[in-house]
Amino acid sequence: MKKNIYRLIGALLIGIVINFLIKFVIFNSVPNSVSSEEIKNMQLLGLKTSLYSLSFRWLPKLLTILIILLSSLLTYVKTRKILLSIITLIILSFSPWLFILGQTLNLHLFLLTIIVLLLISLCHKKYWIFIISFIFILFKQWLDLKLPNLQQIIDTWPLVVRLLDFKTLFFTGDSASQYLKIPKTGYFLFFDLIPLFVGIYVLLKNQNNRSLGKIISGLFIIGLCFLFISQSSSLNIYRGIIIFYSVSLVIAVGYEYLLHNTSYLLKALIALIFVLNVFFTYELFYYHFDKKNSFEWGYAETNAINQLNQKQIKCINITQESGKLKQYVDFFNNDVNFKTNMISNSKLDDICYAKNNCYCLLREQELGLIGLQKEDIETIFSHYEGLPIYFLIPKNETHVY
Amino acid sequence: MKQTLLNKQYLSLLLILIVGFFLRFYLLGSVPPGPEWDEASAGYNAFSILQTGKDEWGNFLPTSITAFGDHKNPLGIYLSIPLIKILGLNITSIRIVNAFSSWLMILVIYLIAKKIFGEKTALISSILVSLSPSGIFFARLADEGIMLSILLIYLGLLLFFSYLNKQKLIFIISSILCLVLSIFSYSLARIVAPPLILIMIIYYFLRAKKKSIFTTLMLLIFITVTSILLFRQLGYNLQRVSTVGILGSTKGIGLEIGEYREHDKNNFRSKLLHNKLTFTGITLLGNYLSHFSTDFLLNYKDHGNVSESHTPLLFMILLPFYYTGILFGFKELFKKSPKEKRSQIFILLFVLLIAPLPSTITEGAPSSKRSLAMHGFIELFTAFGLVTTFSLLKHKLKSNKLIVFIIGVLFAINVGTFLYFFYWIYPKQYGYMYAVRENKICEVIKAKYQQYDQFIFSRRIDGVPYIFPLFCLQFPPEKYWQTRQSRFVDGWHYIDAFDKFQFVDVVDEKIFDKLAPNNKIALFTNEEEKKTILPLLIEKKLISPDQQLIMTKSLINNPKLPLYLFTFRL
Numbered sequence: 001m002k003k004n005i006y007r008l009i010g011a012l013l014i015g016i017v018i019n020f021l022i023k024f025v026i027f028n029s030v031p032n033s034v035s036s037e038e039i040k041n042m043q044l045l046g047l048k049t050s051l052y053s054l055s056f057r058w059l060p061k062l063l064t065i066l067i068i069l070l071s072s073l074l075t076y077v078k079t080r081k082i083l084l085s086i087i088t089l090i091i092l093s094f095s096p097w098l099f100i101l102g103q104t105l106n107l108h109l110f111l112l113t114i115i116v117l118l119l120i121s122l123c124h125k126k127y128w129i130f131i132i133s134f135i136f137i138l139f140k141q142w143l144d145l146k147l148p149n150l151q152q153i154i155d156t157w158p159l160v161v162r163l164l165d166f167k168t169l170f171f172t173g174d175s176a177s178q179y180l181k182i183p184k185t186g187y188f189l190f191f192d193l194i195p196l197f198v199g200i201y202v203l204l205k206n207q208n209n210r211s212l213g214k215i216i217s218g219l220f221i222i223g224l225c226f227l228f229i230s231q232s233s234s235l236n237i238y239r240g241i242i243i244f245y246s247v248s249l250v251i252a253v254g255y256e257y258l259l260h261n262t263s264y265l266l267k268a269l270i271a272l273i274f275v276l277n278v279f280f281t282y283e284l285f286y287y288h289f290d291k292k293n294s295f296e297w298g299y300a301e302t303n304a305i306n307q308l309n310q311k312q313i314k315c316i317n318i319t320q321e322s323g324k325l326k327q328y329v330d331f332f333n334n335d336v337n338f339k340t341n342m343i344s345n346s347k348l349d350d351i352c353y354a355k356n357n358c359y360c361l362l363r364e365q366e367l368g369l370i371g372l373q374k375e376d377i378e379t380i381f382s383h384y385e386g387l388p389i390y391f392l393i394p395k396n397e398t399h400v401y
Numbered sequence: 402m403k404q405t406l407l408n409k410q411y412l413s414l415l416l417i418l419i420v421g422f423f424l425r426f427y428l429l430g431s432v433p434p435g436p437e438w439d440e441a442s443a444g445y446n447a448f449s450i451l452q453t454g455k456d457e458w459g460n461f462l463p464t465s466i467t468a469f470g471d472h473k474n475p476l477g478i479y480l481s482i483p484l485i486k487i488l489g490l491n492i493t494s495i496r497i498v499n500a501f502s503s504w505l506m507i508l509v510i511y512l513i514a515k516k517i518f519g520e521k522t523a524l525i526s527s528i529l530v531s532l533s534p535s536g537i538f539f540a541r542l543a544d545e546g547i548m549l550s551i552l553l554i555y556l557g558l559l560l561f562f563s564y565l566n567k568q569k570l571i572f573i574i575s576s577i578l579c580l581v582l583s584i585f586s587y588s589l590a591r592i593v594a595p596p597l598i599l600i601m602i603i604y605y606f607l608r609a610k611k612k613s614i615f616t617t618l619m620l621l622i623f624i625t626v627t628s629i630l631l632f633r634q635l636g637y638n639l640q641r642v643s644t645v646g647i648l649g650s651t652k653g654i655g656l657e658i659g660e661y662r663e664h665d666k667n668n669f670r671s672k673l674l675h676n677k678l679t680f681t682g683i684t685l686l687g688n689y690l691s692h693f694s695t696d697f698l699l700n701y702k703d704h705g706n707v708s709e710s711h712t713p714l715l716f717m718i719l720l721p722f723y724y725t726g727i728l729f730g731f732k733e734l735f736k737k738s739p740k741e742k743r744s745q746i747f748i749l750l751f752v753l754l755i756a757p758l759p760s761t762i763t764e765g766a767p768s769s770k771r772s773l774a775m776h777g778f779i780e781l782f783t784a785f786g787l788v789t790t791f792s793l794l795k796h797k798l799k800s801n802k803l804i805v806f807i808i809g810v811l812f813a814i815n816v817g818t819f820l821y822f823f824y825w826i827y828p829k830q831y832g833y834m835y836a837v838r839e840n841k842i843c844e845v846i847k848a849k850y851q852q853y854d855q856f857i858f859s860r861r862i863d864g865v866p867y868i869f870p871l872f873c874l875q876f877p878p879e880k881y882w883q884t885r886q887s888r889f890v891d892g893w894h895y896i897d898a899f900d901k902f903q904f905v906d907v908v909d910e911k912i913f914d915k916l917a918p919n920n921k922i923a924l925f926t927n928e929e930e931k932k933t934i935l936p937l938l939i940e941k942k943l944i945s946p947d948q949q950l951i952m953t954k955s956l957i958n959n960p961k962l963p964l965y966l967f968t969f970r971l
Contacts, residue, residue, distance in 0.1 A: 158700055165696035167767075171687030184657070190683060193690070283674055284661075291664050385664075 004082050011082070012069055015089040019068060022093070023061040023102060027282075029054065031103060032290045032384065033299035035179070036324060038105045039331045044142070047105075051302055051335035056105055063109045064102030068092040070116045071245075075252065078123060078212040084256040091252045094278050096173075097187040097237060097244045099285075100180055108238045111139050112245060115222075119215065129218045136229065143238075145229045156228050163227070163240050166193065169247070174236040179296030181237065182285045187244050188251065191277045195254025196247065202257045209253060216253075219246035294384035301328040304361070304381035304390050309337045311379075315358035317343045317351055322363060325390065345369055352393045360393040367391060413524055414511060421507045421531030424820075425500040425540045430493040432828050433541060434835045438865050440543040441836070441872040442468045444495040447481045449878040457871070458894075459882055464585070464630055469865050470893035476586040477546020490875045495543040502552040503540030507531045509555045510777050514784065516562050517745045522784045529719070529780035534712035534819050535769055536776050544770075550586035551774055553579045554593060558752070561601055562745050570616045573605055577620070581627045589759040591631075593774045596755060598624075600748065645763045647684055653764060654680050688766035692757035692775065695720065697767045712823060714769060714776065716815035718808060719783045726786025727753070753778040838964045839863045841956050842925050843873035845966060850874065850901075853968070854920035857903045857912060861927050862964070866904045867896035876900070909933050913941075916971050924967040931965045943969040 034054070042049065042056060049056040071092055076085035092098055101109055115132055122128040136145055148156065168174055170193045173181040181187075188196075203213040223242030230239045237244075259267050290299070301324060308316060316338050318325060329340050341358065343351050348370045352360035361381075364374055370393070374380070379392035436444060446456045446466050458467045466473040480498045488494035510530045515523035530536055540548050557579035564572035580598050583590035605620070647654055658675050665671035691697050698715045715723055733746045753775060760771035795801055839862065846856055858866055871881060876899075886898040897904055903915055908930040916922055926934055935953065938944045944952060944967065955963040 158696075161695040161699050165691060165694040167687045167691035167694060168696070170690070171683060183661075184680075184683065190686065280674060280679070283670070288661060288664050 004080070007082050008073075008076055008085055011086045011089060012072060015069060015072065015093065016065065019065045019093055023064070024058075027103065027286060030286060030289055031297055033297045033302050034328075035104065035297050036327060039298075039327060041105045041107055043331070044107070045105075048334075051305060051332040057103065060102050060105050060109050063113050064098060067098065067109070067113055067116050070113075070120055071249070074116065074120050074123065074215075075212060075249065077120070078215060079209060081256065083260060084252060087255045087259070088249065088252040091192075091255065092248055094282075095188060095192075095244075095248050095251075096182045096185050096281060096285075097241075098248070100182060101237065101241070104180065106238065107139075107142050108241050111135065111143065112241055115219075115242065115245075119219075123215060128215075129222065132222055133225065136226065144231050144234070145226075146231065148228050152232075153228060155232070159232075159236065159239075160224065160227060163236060163243070169193075177235040177237040179293040180235060182281055183288045183292040184284055185281050187237070187240070188247070189274070189277045189281060191273050192251045195251045195258060197254065198257050199250035199252070199254030202253050203250065212249070212253065216246045216249050219249070291385040295387065295389075297384070298324075298328055299384040300381050300389045301325045302332075305329060305332060305336055307379075307381065308361075308392075309335070313338050313357075313359055315339045315341065315356075317341045317358055317360045319343055319345045319348075319362065319366060321345070321366060322361060322390065325361070353395070359395065361390050362393060364388065364391065410520060410524065414508075414527060417511075417524070417527045417531050418504070418507060421527075422504050424531065424537050425504050428824065429496050429500055429541060430491070432824055434828055434832045434837070434840075436492045436495065436543070436840070436872065437835045438469075438839075438863070438868060439473075439545070440492065440495055441839075441868045442865070443473060443478050443543055443545060444481070444485070444490055444492075445868060445871045445876075446473070447478045447485050447495065448490045448872075448875060450479070451482045451485055453878050455878070457878065457881070467894070469868075470889070474545045474550075474586050474588065476582060477543075477549050480546070480549065481543070490872065492543075496541060498546060499543060499548040500540045502546070502548040503536055506536070506548070506552050506555060506777060509552065509559055510781060513555065513559050513562065513749075514781055516559075516566075517742060517749070518781075518785050518788070522781075522788045525784035525787060526781045529784055530777060532716075532816050533714075533776060533780055534716070534823070535714045535773065536780075537823065538712045539770070539773060539776075545588075546586035547589075547770070547773060550583045550590045551776060553583035553586060554590060554597070554752070554774060555777055557583065557594070557597065558748065561597075561748070565741050565744060568609065570613070573601060573609075574616070574620065574623070577601055577623065581623075584627075584631060589771055589774055592759045593752065593755055597748075597752065600751070645765075647688075647762060647764050647766075648677075648681065654684055685761055688761040689757055691767045692760065692772050697769075698723070698779075712819065715779055715783065716812060716819070718811040718815055719787070722786035722790060723779060723783040724786070725790050726782030726784070729786060729789045730782055749778065749781065753782065833959060833962050836863065836869070837957060837959065838925075838927075838962055839866065839869040840873075841964055843869045845923070845925075845956070846870050847873050849923065852921065853923040854901060855903060855916060856901055856923045856925075857905065857908070857915070858925035859905045859908045859927075859930060861907055861930060862925060865896075867899065867902065870902050871899075910937055913937075913971075918971050921970045922968065924969075926965045926967065928963045928965075931963075934967065938967060938969060943971070 032054075034049075038056070041047075045059075047056050047059075068089055072085045072089040075088045076082065079085075114135055118132055118135065119128065122131055125131075139145060162168060163174065168186060170186040170188050170190055172184075173186045203209050203216065219242055223240065223244075223246055226242050227239045255270070258270055262270070290297070294300075304325060305328060314337075318340055320342070326340060326342065329336050339358075343360075345366055348360065348362070348366065351358075352362075352370055360370075362370075367374060367377070372391075372393070374388065374391060377391040378394065380388045381390040381392075382388045443466075446468060449455060449457050450462070455461050456463050456466050456468075460467065464475055466475055466478055477498050481495050484494045484497050488497075507527050507530045511523045511527040513523075514526040536548075557576045560572045560576035560579060563569075564576060577598055580590075580594040580601075583594050602620070602624070646652070654677070658677065658680050661675040662671045665675075698720060699713050699717050727750070730746055730750050734743055734750070736743075756774035756778060757767065757772045759774070760766045760768040763771060791801065791805065794804075798804065842858060842862070856870070860866060863869070870876065881899050884899045885896060888895040888897065895904075903912075905912055905915070908924065908926050910933075912924070912934075924934070931953065935949070939949065948968075952965060952967050954965075956966055957964045
């Protein structure tokens with residue numbers, strides 16, 4: 001027993017180190033820019049950050065590590081199986097859904113952390129399920145939760161079956177949450193599919209896992225309820241967060257069974273496939289995530305602000321079309337050295353060519369209104385994958401910055 | 402006592418068959434509306450063969466019907482010939498083959514299930530098949546011989562199981578014959594049937610108790626002839642696979658690999674990880690598994706396409722029993738039951754597992770149509786799951802009857818909702834997908850064929866406009882061949898004119914070059930074309946302001962699909 005606890009502590013410590021290494025060193029700079037949603041969340045949380053820093057992400061990363069460690073502890077408390085505890089730690093560390101949530105500032109991680117904390121402390125009590133359901137009331141305002149009417153329940157049902165689709169879970173992810181997913185990956189690793197089936201079988205069949213099974217099924221039901229009470233405007237990865245968590249635990253049970261009941265050769269094979277799968281998935285994240293959905297992120301906006309600062313421009317005119325840039329300028333106002341004016345695109349000609357030191361920053365579709373084409377523009381700010389978005393309209397040559 | 406039970410069973414089966422018949426044949430010609438393009442094409446080719454022995458391209462008794470260039474499977478078309486002879490060329494006569502096949506399937510599934518799983522499972526399977534939403538949907542479409550093909554696969558299996566029981570050679574020969582015929586009924590059988598034939602042949606040569614030289618020789622000759630016929634069609638199949646398949650540099654996967662390699666400037670790592678093997682493998686696996694997932698099995702699809710079922714494959718309440726059915730099926734394989742029974746269950750599971758393959762390899766998977774070979778097996782394993790689950794829970798649950806009652810009520814709600822949707826809502830809501838404009842044009846043409854010298858409409862209204870006048874006028878094939886002007890582009894046949902009919906890519910000012918002086922013209926247009934052509938007609942004084950008011954009223958009362966008819970004399 002004591003030996004097991006030492007082992008568990010050792011595993012948790014190694015888990016902490018590995019997770020720190022992964023989240024704070026290897027993948028620290030991915031995603032390479034701040035999203036609009038993160039800005040909104042920072043405003044809500046009262047966080048302030050610099051244009052040149054992504055340090056605000058320490059918060060979700062730490063929360064994720066906490067969730068992973070607590071989950072590992074939870075499985076140990078409920079089953080007394082050290083292997084299952086370690087596997088839970090590994091599975092949650094590399095599960096794409098939790099990893100990606102840990103890489104961006106979002107409020108749903110707070111909810112999941114509290115749920116896991118409550119599970120640890122209340123898992124022996126019969127009423128844990130009600131306490132956790134009660135938590136939703138506390139998060140009602142933050143996460144925009146509402147009791148659904150019949151029509152909303154009917155409308156949400158297709159989402160439930162779509163979310164629990166094998167293709168969505170393991171291969172494609174949800175098309176509506178593209179910007180919060182590792183490219184070409186589902187919410188889980190491809191290979192997790194087999195342990196999922198095994199895990200379901202073990203939980204149904206094996207008496208030893210009954211108490212963990214109850215927690216997982218309880219979480220799944222809570223997850224379903226959460227999905228119905230969260231708003232359709234919310235991303236599916238957020239809406240399904242509790243369901244994904246319960247599925248991850250099932251997968252961990254499946255892996256534990258496979259590793260416990262197979263020959264060394266098969267164990268080695270399972271480990272090898274898992275490692276290859278992790279390598280394949282995280283290569284996609286490291287090298288392709290920023291390029292794949294860069295228009296959803298703020299690389300172009302932060303880069304534009306940075307470059308305009310360097311050019312020592314004092315004033316910028318932008319239209320409603322560039323509302324996203326305005327959001328970034330307002331939020332990072334300490335790092336912005338220029339003033340912005342919102343203009344309507346009806347008098348662009350007069351404003352952009354006026355003899356003053358205020359420059360126009362336009363979108364491609366607005367260039368035609370002042371008789372320009374994108375080839376005429378020298379200073380262009382692009383998304384990370386190279387697609388141009390903002391065009392700095394030059395002044396007459398007599399004009400100086 | 403036994404006799405009474407037997408009578409009850411037969412009575413139940415009879416009732417199920419009557420319900421199944423009613424659901425398949427009631428309003429067959431109007432739910433769904435039609436004919437749509439493929440139905441019209443299949444119908445006219447059958448009519449042409451009936452009249453001349455040749456298809457619309459003049460091929461004598463073809464083993465593949467060229468049609469639009471899509472090379473339709475012949476068996477369903479040939480079987481509809483006698484029906485056309487009796488009932489005439491109409492939507493009902495061409496839909497009967499599939500409807501009847503689907504109806505017969507209820508009986509065949511019953512017999513298979515009875516043979517392997519017993520009477521209770523057999524009756525429940527036949528109920529589920531008779532009420533199956535996608536079964537009813539595809540039974541009512543004359544889409545080549547899709548249901549015929551599936552019926553033949555099941556019949557092949559039933560005969561093979563009979564062979565396993567009785568070891569009579571006639572059973573294995575007729576079983577293989579059914580499977581071969583299924584290949585000529587619908588494309589999905591080209592993937593599902595050959596592995597089954599192979600299993601049967603291997604079984605015959607390795608395990609059969611009775612083997613005669615004559616039968617072996619017959620079997621070999623039969624396989625050779627079939628292979629030759631199949632080989633002839635291979636070219637068309639490959640062409641089809643290249644069109645709808647997932648492979649190819651211009652397809653999603655090819656483009657995706659290119660994109661990822663470009664991100665990495667095509668370095669070694671990228672080549673190692675982002676290649677056809679990894680990307681295709683992942684896509685295929687995802688596509689395959691999606692055929693067993695909730696979204697595919699339960700959802701009412703909302704595709705703008707006739708070829709996809711708008712109905713779920715399984716009623717929601719039955720889903721858990723489908724999964725448990727598969728699970729118990731696998732469990733049966735490892736039980737100490739008779740070897741023969743295990744072989745039969747193995748074959749059933751094998752077909753269930755290979756049935757999604759035709760859909761897996763295509764873009765847009767999962768497709769309920771391409772994976773329709775699952776239909777029947779889904780119901781069979783669901784029934785098996787239902788029966789086994791309840792027999793396991795019998796001793797554990799006190800309120801077993803109550804649970805059965807609740808499931809029954811929910812099932813009835815599921816069925817009622819589906820029937821209401823399918824017979825009342827679907828034709829109104831999705832009727833526009835069934836060539837509404839083309840059929841309206843047909844109505845006009847039929848009524849006013851003699852009054853006009855030229856009928857013109859464009860491919861903007863319909864990609865294959867020529868088939869509708871041919872179908873609805875029952876146009877004599879010889880006259881069609883004589884007057885036809887056609888082109889062959891990228892494997893597809895385009896008909897530009899025949900008899901009084903002219904088909905253009907778009908109706909614009911150029912059509913005036915195609916019109917003969919003094920001819921009375923009927924010109925059909927869509928909304929965009931109307932905007933182009935109306936000012937020209939007014940400018941040329943071909944229509945008066947009074948006529949303009951009448952002609953700018955759509956012939957169809959559906960704002961999504963406006964259709965205008967301009968009549969004038971040059």
